[in-house]
Amino acid sequence: MQVSPTPKAPIKVLLCAPRGFCAGVDRAIQIVDLALEKYGAPVYVRHEIVHNKYVVESLRNKGAVFVEELDEIPDNDRPVIFSAHGVPKSVPEVARSRNLFFLDATCPLVSKVHKEAILHDRRDREILLIGHKGHPEVVGTMGQLPEGRVSLIETAADARQFAPKTDRQLAWISQTTLSVDDTQEIVEILEERFPTITKPHKDDICYATTNRQHAVKHIAPQCDAMIVVGAPNSSNSKRLREVGERAGCEKAYLIQRASEICWGDFEGVKTLGITAGASAPEILVEEIVEAFRLHFDVTLETVTTAEENIAFNLPKELRATPLVGETRPAE
Incomplete structure (x- = not known):
């Protein structure tokens, strides 16, 4: 007699939108890709271009060399890229003193x-x-x-x-x-x-951070558990996990890859929320959704709380070799 397979438990997955890459992260990754395409490998990058291991390893495999300080870079004509997080003024000053050719990927x-x-x-x-x-x-x-x-x-x-x-x-x-x-x-x-303190003309917390936190707040009260796809050294990803917890989802986890999922944490979960930090690529979200499909009978629903269409110009040195399909909006 053939035994029927045990049916998978149903789970509803609420997928936050927007999530994942912001315009600044997308621009920074494009800068490294285009520099490799235009100048060839190696291209040096000071600090992780963005805080995501998958992204860093992908670029390393293409020929990017990641360093923490400029003194790790030999005196040559190879491009040096500053990360999306920005650098102290002393860093480009040192680069100029050594006649290093550098590209600044600092988020605008x-x-x-x-x-x-x-x-x-x-x-x-x-x-x-x-x-x-x-x-x-x-x-x-x-x-x-x-x-x-x-x-x-x-x-x-x-x-x-x-x-x-x-x-x-x-x-x-x-x-x-x-x-x-x-x-x-x-x-x-x-x-x-200090009632006379001067504040920014426009909020310094970026649109992507604000939008992603708002999306998490919107779905958290409906969720038994939540996953934020992102790195442990990513500030915006850590904040998303905290926001989810405070907004009513006590089981909120920061996870980099599907291999990190502890399945025991999701036993009995009926509704799961998923979002991604601004430096986490969509492929990692897809990987985690597919992992849940193997363990559960998944119903997927995208919850959209904002539309994003912001993009930033590339450095002028790279504008002559845009990626296929790239548009060039104003700064």
Whole structure:
């Protein structure tokens, strides 16, 4: 007698949209790809171009060489690319002093924050940067000015305890990949304590971070569990997991690949939410969905909370060799 296979348990998968790559990440990866295409391998990249192991390994296999500092790069004519997170002003200065040919893949929205810091300093304002210590974006932003010119505010407690160093006008700026809610709490404390503090003309937290967090908030109350596809060193991915947890989904996991899934965590789950950080490629989302299809009877539903059509220009050195199908929107 033939035994019938055990039927798979049903699971509804709510797929967040938007998710995954933002315009800044897409641009940075294109810069490395086009540099390899135009100049050949090797192409050196200072720091991970974006915080995703799959992306970094894919580019490494094409001929990109990742380093942490410029002194790891030999004196030659090979291109050097600065990551999407931005770099301190000292880095391009060193590159110029060594006659290195470099391409800057800094996200234009991070560059906007750099310009704000420089402008506030020129106007003799004392600058507060809301962000996470040691994150490359924060290192790069603080490094636009001499040491001591920017004070880092990481938490609401920091905002309550901050004491101005001078009697100059205060101004705040922020890392682009923060929790919208956490940042708002910090800003409210600062603005209550220092009513004349200058704020950005336009929110420093980028559109992609905001949109992805909003999407997670929208579906989290409906989910028994949630997966954020992203790397453990990705700030925006970590924030998405935290947002999901706070928005009502107690079982929220940050996972890089399907091989990391602990299936015991999903026993009894009826509705699963899936999103991806801004540096996670869609192929990894597809991989995880397919893994769930092997274990469950999956019903897939895309939940769209925003439409994104933003793109950024490539560096002028690479515009002569665009990728097939690439459009060139204004900066």
